[in-house]
Amino acid sequence: MPEAPLDLLLLPTWLVPVEPAGVVLHEHGLGIRDGRIVLLAPRAEALKQAALEVRELPGRLLAPGLVNAHGHAAMSLFRGLADDLPLNTWLEQHIWPAEAKWVDERFVQDGTELAIAEQLKGGITCFSDMYFFPEIASELMHKSGIRAQISIPVLDFPIPGARDADEALRKGLALFDDLKQHPRLRVAFGPHAPYTVSDDKLENIRMLAEELDAGIHMHVQETAFEVQQSLAHCGERPLARLARLGLLGPRFQAVHMTQVDDDDLALLVASNSSVIHCPESNLKLASGFCPVERLWQAGVNVAIGTDGAASNNDLDLLGETRTAALLAKAVAGSATALDAHRALRMATLNGARALGLDEQIGSLEVGKAADLVAFDLSGLAQQPVYDPVSQLIYASSRSCVEHVWVSGKQLLDAGRLTRLDEQRIIANAQAWGAKIAQR
Numbered sequence: 001m002p003e004a005p006l007d008l009l010l011l012p013t014w015l016v017p018v019e020p021a022g023v024v025l026h027e028h029g030l031g032i033r034d035g036r037i038v039l040l041a042p043r044a045e046a047l048k049q050a051a052l053e054v055r056e057l058p059g060r061l062l063a064p065g066l067v068n069a070h071g072h073a074a075m076s077l078f079r080g081l082a083d084d085l086p087l088n089t090w091l092e093q094h095i096w097p098a099e100a101k102w103v104d105e106r107f108v109q110d111g112t113e114l115a116i117a118e119q120l121k122g123g124i125t126c127f128s129d130m131y132f133f134p135e136i137a138s139e140l141m142h143k144s145g146i147r148a149q150i151s152i153p154v155l156d157f158p159i160p161g162a163r164d165a166d167e168a169l170r171k172g173l174a175l176f177d178d179l180k181q182h183p184r185l186r187v188a189f190g191p192h193a194p195y196t197v198s199d200d201k202l203e204n205i206r207m208l209a210e211e212l213d214a215g216i217h218m219h220v221q222e223t224a225f226e227v228q229q230s231l232a233h234c235g236e237r238p239l240a241r242l243a244r245l246g247l248l249g250p251r252f253q254a255v256h257m258t259q260v261d262d263d264d265l266a267l268l269v270a271s272n273s274s275v276i277h278c279p280e281s282n283l284k285l286a287s288g289f290c291p292v293e294r295l296w297q298a299g300v301n302v303a304i305g306t307d308g309a310a311s312n313n314d315l316d317l318l319g320e321t322r323t324a325a326l327l328a329k330a331v332a333g334s335a336t337a338l339d340a341h342r343a344l345r346m347a348t349l350n351g352a353r354a355l356g357l358d359e360q361i362g363s364l365e366v367g368k369a370a371d372l373v374a375f376d377l378s379g380l381a382q383q384p385v386y387d388p389v390s391q392l393i394y395a396s397s398r399s400c401v402e403h404v405w406v407s408g409k410q411l412l413d414a415g416r417l418t419r420l421d422e423q424r425i426i427a428n429a430q431a432w433g434a435k436i437a438q439r
């Protein structure tokens with residue numbers, strides 16, 4: 001029986017598979033069938049395959065979709081609400097009161113949709129979310145076609161949508177059950193931070209995560225102040241406390257980690273935990289500098305996230321990756337730190353690995369899901385192109401994101417969202433802004 005035709009054959013000028021590392025394929029074709037990558041071959045050979053649709057992508061770089069490994073989607077509606085403040089003041093005097101006043105189901109619905117639209121337009125095909133009313137956010141993720149990890153927020157105090165940590169966990173487990181078979185959405189546990197979740201709750205989360213094979217996504221050692229407070233209160237650093245409680249491991253996603261001493265590094269390496277680096281949020285809140293190169297050289301999987309738009313103030317992972325590459329050199333005192341190819345790997349395959357999705361996404365390999373982005377490198381400011389990956393990381397902005405596919409479904413076509421109504425999303429965000437500004 002002859003093989004079924006490809007659903008789509010893409011013919012870009014450059015194709016960067018990310019795995020194997022450092023490779024750029026010229027004039028190759030990528031074939032998709034049933035949402036998966038089924039063919040990766042030189043152009044002439046690829047064209048021998050029957051395909052229902054063939055798309056020429058001259059001057060375009062085809063890469064795995066970007067993975068935004070940390071964020072708080074609905075907080076996009078607080079973008080620019082309180083800027084230029086230290087973390088504690090920003091959180092305690094501005095963000096937490098605003099959340100108490102405004103966050104409800106409708107807020108999460110409109111904010112999450114805004115974040116998904118912004119991310120798709122920026123070449124992000126998978127993101128990690130940690131926010132209130134995760135069951136509402138999951139509906140928007142489902143409808144939009146994007147891929148996501150939904151972290152159930154757990155704190156010791158009441159939050160919108162849950163009176164206490166037990167209720168948050170109960171609702172989270174119900175959501176876990178609902179989405180168990182979902183092809184693109186997975187649920188993880190999101191204990192907010194070591195200073196907002198007590199030992200007994202963390203032990204409970206460890207047990208559940210083990211039982212369900214779910215990720216644990218947590219802000220850890222975001223500032224030096226957090227480490228000092230922990231030392232003063234319980235005589236140990238936050239990461240050491242989490243290690244003692246058994247939370248570290250391949251499922252553990254430590255967000256921020258601007259403070260890393262030798263013992264922390266040893267714990268991360270031994271436990272095979274991932275670190276999620278959020279350089280722009282750390283810069284803007286003056287939180288500190290994650291030693292990315294040092295972690296990478298020690299073998300720690302380092303992914304990258306934008307954090308929420310309230311502290312960044314955009315969900316631009318390509319821009320974030322450029323910042324990360326530049327900052328890594330300054331922090332390491334070495335221009336060879338985090339080169340462009342490794343930076344792209346951090347924004348794709350490492351993100352997938354942190355979220356436990358590296359068997360499915362993160363690189364362009366036969367058998368993986370067709371989560372792709374086509375970047376237009378034909379513009380004036382990108383000429384001439386010696387190394388398209390260098391051009392992408394150091395000379396491009398997200399405005400060059402042209403097409404995006406998730407599981408073979410095109411969600412962005414020539415810069416236009418195919419499933420979401422951009423004008424309606426903008427109008428909704430403006431309405432929220434007008435209401436919140438009157439506070």
Ligand SMILES: [Zn+2]
Nearest residue numbers: 071219307308
């Ligand atoms: Zn965060």
